[in-house]
Amino acid sequence: MLRRIEPDSTEPVARRVFRELRHAIVTMQFQPGQPLSEQEVAGQLGVSRQPVREAFIKLSESGLVVIRPQRGTFVVKISAKQVMDARFVREAVELAVARKAGEGLPARTVAELEANLKAQREAATSTNPASFLELDEAFHRTIALGVDCEYAWRVVEETKAQMDRVRYLSLPQATPLDRLIAQHEQIVEGIRARCPDAAEAAMRLHLREILNSLPELARRFPDLFDSESAPAEPIAESA
Numbered sequence: 001m002l003r004r005i006e007p008d009s010t011e012p013v014a015r016r017v018f019r020e021l022r023h024a025i026v027t028m029q030f031q032p033g034q035p036l037s038e039q040e041v042a043g044q045l046g047v048s049r050q051p052v053r054e055a056f057i058k059l060s061e062s063g064l065v066v067i068r069p070q071r072g073t074f075v076v077k078i079s080a081k082q083v084m085d086a087r088f089v090r091e092a093v094e095l096a097v098a099r100k101a102g103e104g105l106p107a108r109t110v111a112e113l114e115a116n117l118k119a120q121r122e123a124a125t126s127t128n129p130a131s132f133l134e135l136d137e138a139f140h141r142t143i144a145l146g147v148d149c150e151y152a153w154r155v156v157e158e159t160k161a162q163m164d165r166v167r168y169l170s171l172p173q174a175t176p177l178d179r180l181i182a183q184h185e186q187i188v189e190g191i192r193a194r195c196p197d198a199a200e201a202a203m204r205l206h207l208r209e210i211l212n213s214l215p216e217l218a219r220r221f222p223d224l225f226d227s228e229s230a231p232a233e234p235i236a237e238s239a
Contacts, residue, residue: 002029002044014051017041018058025064025075026164027130032077032224036065062161077226080218082162083210089159091207093152094140095200100147101191102199109146113188116142120181129171133164139184143191166214169221174213183209 002024005016021041024030042052056073059065063082067073116139123132144153171177183206190199218225 002041004044004046012051013047014054014058017045017047017051018055020045021055021059022062022064022161023130025059026161027133027168028165030075032075034075036073036075038073062158064161078162078165078224079226080214081226083166083214086159086161086163087207087210090156090163091204093156094144094207095203097144097147097149097152098187098190098199098203099196100149101143102194102196104194105143105146105191109142110188110192112142112146113139113191117181117184117188120177120184124172124177124181129168132171132177133168136167136180136184143187163210166210166217169217169224170210170213174216174220175209180206180209 002020005013005020008016021030021036030036036056038049038052038056042049045052056065056067060067060073063079064076065073066076116135120132120135120139123135126132140156141153144150144156167175183202186202187199187206190196190202
């Protein structure tokens with residue numbers, strides 16, 4: 001069930017609608033292949049159809065839905081090819097961000113990361129993977145903003161929509177949360193030690209975790225994946 005959009009003069013309604021729908025698609029509230037109705041979505045969110053229409057267009061640009069004239073709007077299936085393309089772009093950007101963070105990050109930002117890690121450990125004991133995914137997102141965003149790389153983070157956000165669906169599916173069976181938390185801790189250790197090489201290496205290891213989970217998930221959930229691009233064998237890539 002979508003959450004109603006409450007009045008807020010600080011952010012456009014269409015952007016908030018987009019964020020709510022993106023979250024619903026990533027967390028599989030809307031399944032791949034499912035049709036979406038402007039009228040029904042608008043009713044659930046308590047908004048007019050115009051911001052929903054705008055959000056659908058933006059979701060289409062993000063590769064999460066396809067708009068078919070005279071037929072409707074549909075959630076697309078997960079494309080392994082697009083996931084791998086997004087991972088490549090994200091790695092290129094976030095390794096540079098991690099390296100810059102390893103050269104020096106404000107103490108308050110390091111404290112934010114440590115508080116986030118504590119929250120991750122608590123979330124790992126819950127049965128709601130979406131809460132951990134939100135903390136994971138905040139962790140990476142905090143590092144990027146801490147080194148004044150807001151634009152770089154926006155590039156990552158716009159690129160990784162398909163990745164986020166795979167990341168959600170992988171929690172916690174395909175990718176144990178303890179492993180992800182340990183990887184995050186290594187990133188923070190590299191930053192705290194002011195060691196760019198260590199921070200970059202830890203980030204690289206973390207971002208390549210999806211290479212292990214993607215083939216398994218494609219086998220376990222074949223109906224969610226585009227059959228033409230789903231990997232049949234585990235993907236191997238050098239560290």
